[in-house]
Amino acid sequence: MKTLVWVEHDNASVKDATLAAVTAASQLGEVHLLVAGEGCAAVADEAAKIAGVGKVHLADDAAYGHGLAENVAPLIADLMGSHDAFVAPATTTGKNVAPRVAALLDVMQISDILSVEGDKTFTRPIYAGNAIATVESSDAKLVITVRGTAFAKAEATGGSATVEAVSGPGDAGISSYVGSEIAKSERPELTSAKIIVSGGRALKDSETFQQYIFPLADKLGAAVGASRAAVDAGYVPNDYQVGQTGKIVAPEVYIAIGISGAIQHLAGMKDSKTIIAINKDEDAPIFQVADLGLVADLFNAVPELTEKV
């Protein structure tokens, strides 16, 4: 089977989520990559070095500059004439583009897969991760999005694929990019961090969140996450949100501070290797999944912990 993998990039480098998608795709067969964007030749060169990649298709055109689904999906649908499967990481970009491609091909998409069980058989989480479905596709072509935390990352070096320029239908003329506000952070990226320190509603406000969570994260070299309650209350921007409706993470260590452990939050972090919870309510559901729990007032425990680690 020939698979086409969507390369997620920021015009400068390949994003980590792509590497997990490559691993999933390699379990299906020959892996080709698609780098679409404007002025992204350097990304294609970097992508060509990913281990196990057969070919890199480079679509360099102003129409693909910001990954607008209206312009990119027809390009992918064209390329699917010579591929059997389209695989994208289940990032906001992948989730935006892949279903549009699937509908153009008249196939059902298989969202957020956790494993490849066979040529057409996959597992995926449903009901916020409270059940795992094994599904088999009857479609001629496959369109798949991949949960990044469920697959090991392919080696970013060692490959030597050829880069081939491709062109597509170009600008559909029905949408345009206006601008973006990207939250600045010097800490590791949430979805790829080894350690995450995450805060919940119990932090009380934005200042206490900064005052208690950030120093501990910095001392551990960790990324900072948050529960939906903390985000909705405005303590931190929404891209910090870990959960069913936010980011899905699976770090080595996840430290949940002042987070009760609602279903929607657990769906985003329960595959972490070690979960540590600090909460003053000893009956909080978070303790049912935590490997290490400390029942304590976070306003006393966290500064002490920060000082001692």
Add this chain to the structure above:
Amino acid sequence: MKILVPVKRVIDYNVKPRVKADGTGVDLANVKMSMNPFDEIAVEEAIRLKEKGVATEIVAVSVGPAKAQETLRTALAMGADRAILVQTDDEVEPLAVAKILKAIADEETPGLVILGKQAIDDDSNQTGQMLAALTGRPQGTFASEVTVDGDSVTVKREVDGGLETVKLTMPAIVTTDLRLNEPRYASLPNIMKAKSKPLANKTPADYGVDIAPRLKTLKVSEPPVRQAGVKVPDVDTLVAKIKELGIA
């Protein structure tokens, strides 16, 4: 301008789903069902656009069993003007729902279709994008702000890393994210009034759509259970354990 709002009847988000012992699915017998939370946000946004004088009529649509009527009545009680139920007892996949919605959109010619970004049962996150593809219209997914200006709509989208703004030519498809708005509660008088609002009953065959599933569910199982951990008595013990993990 007319707004079309598809809504789905799903398990209530507060209920912890139980996998059936025979592995055929999730047990939905006698479980509380509600409107999908993202769809409530979609209905709310449509109503707000009507209150601003941007929209003239709101049509709510649901594809599902007879009981999905209740979900449509909820949308009517919130402020939708009329409803269409496309009734079927079969499981309908996002692709088939998108095809039914396309047929309805062709009939109703809405300026905007506002959907939730995903349903909390199948967690697919596909229907809006598929509808946009089938109708050839632009899509503003994961919207946290929607501004209609003449024949275009500006959508602020929640993306990994922050926010992105796109401008779409109408008619357009928008899918809602959590922070778009806070849905209102339906008041008792409005719930009573909703009972007399028009609700059309249709079937997938009326729209000529084949709803045969493309994906076959072979098995539904419980996720792996985490082993119970230990509670530590104080910060010092926690620090010692953390040091054992080798992260500090």
